[in-house]
Amino acid sequence: MQKFTRWHSILIINTVALILLTACSGDNQNQTTAVTTVTPPPRQVLQVVPRPQKILDLMKERGEQDEAKPGLKIISPANNSVINGPVVAVRLNLSGDLKGYKPHKDPATNSGNHVHVILDNQPYEAYYELDQPFELRNVTEGKHTLRVFPSRPWHESYKNDGAFQIVTFTVKGGGDPNKPTTTNTGQVVANASPSPASREGKDVAPSTAGEVDPAKPLLTYSRPKGEYQGADADALMIDFWLANAKLKGDGGEYRVRYIIDDDDPRYIDTWEPIWLSGWTNGKHVVRLELLDKDQRPVENGGYNTTTREITVVK
Numbered sequence: 001m002q003k004f005t006r007w008h009s010i011l012i013i014n015t016v017a018l019i020l021l022t023a024c025s026g027d028n029q030n031q032t033t034a035v036t037t038v039t040p041p042p043r044q045v046l047q048v049v050p051r052p053q054k055i056l057d058l059m060k061e062r063g064e065q066d067e068a069k070p071g072l073k074i075i076s077p078a079n080n081s082v083i084n085g086p087v088v089a090v091r092l093n094l095s096g097d098l099k100g101y102k103p104h105k106d107p108a109t110n111s112g113n114h115v116h117v118i119l120d121n122q123p124y125e126a127y128y129e130l131d132q133p134f135e136l137r138n139v140t141e142g143k144h145t146l147r148v149f150p151s152r153p154w155h156e157s158y159k160n161d162g163a164f165q166i167v168t169f170t171v172k173g174g175g176d177p178n179k180p181t182t183t184n185t186g187q188v189v190a191n192a193s194p195s196p197a198s199r200e201g202k203d204v205a206p207s208t209a210g211e212v213d214p215a216k217p218l219l220t221y222s223r224p225k226g227e228y229q230g231a232d233a234d235a236l237m238i239d240f241w242l243a244n245a246k247l248k249g250d251g252g253e254y255r256v257r258y259i260i261d262d263d264d265p266r267y268i269d270t271w272e273p274i275w276l277s278g279w280t281n282g283k284h285v286v287r288l289e290l291l292d293k294d295q296r297p298v299e300n301g302g303y304n305t306t307t308r309e310i311t312v313v314k
């Protein structure tokens with residue numbers, strides 16, 4: 001009996017040990033499973049969300065400015081002009097019903113009203129102090145287009161008549177197309193006339209104009225662009241300028257299609273910005289295009305279909 005009990009005890013101990021071992025390995029298995037599900041990047045589900053509260057607050061602070069009807073004129077380069085050398089000085093005249101709207105960078109916040117300046121179909125450059133020309137540097141030889149429109153501190157464009165302007169010009173003796181596209185602003189380029197260091201400007205990437213007809217439907221990509229960090233990456237705005245075309249929801253026949261990464265296409269049928277939230281960390285591709293009533297892309301110098309890479313850092 002005593003013997004039996006001893007063997008019985010050993011059996012119980014072994015059974016308990018086995019259960020514990022099983023439980024432990026089971027636990028390990030669970031941990032392994034958990035790690036495996038975290039490894040692939042989280043699926044991005046983008047949602048159209050209302051205009052963010054922080055922008056509504058800014059609008060309130062600005063008073064009437066968002067009802068302004070700013071008019072821009074491109075003084076330089078003049079339409080169809082020839083520019084000698086790779087530095088193109090952009091001069092604009094702002095007029096119209098401004099309601100206090102004035103481009104200016106507030107040094108405290110490093111932001112403010114500004115004008116979006118677009119060479120060919122490159123990402124826009126921000127131009128703040130209109131009393132000084134904005135220099136496009138290292139512009140390559142050949143034909144170019146320049147598009148401008150006024151913008152708010154959060155980069156939403158003014159969409160009134162007269163806000164958007166486009167000119168075509170030609171550069172003779174342009175910049176070196178082999179130059180890196182992102183050089184520091186102190187870079188001296190051939191034939192560049194010396195200019196004050198304080199002058200706003202940018203070394204631009206090599207590009208030439210598309211065969212764009214300014215009288216035909218023209219979609220100008222504006223936002224999103226570049227890198228978005230932290231709270232700024234919560235909801236990203238898609239914004240564009242639309243000339244010579246009306247969208248379906250505005251009584252016209254055109255649509256704007258956008259495709260983010262490999263998502264299914266989505267549509268914008270009224271001309272206003274949208275905000276999308278749910279972006280995952282990392283690089284994303286945003287494609288924006290203008291479609292006609294038959295859902296076909298509207299050709300105009302290649303500008304009506306634009307793809308940009310942006311980066312989200314959370």
Ligand SMILES: [Cu+2]
Pocket residue numbers: 114116126151152153154155156
């Ligand atoms: Cu902007």
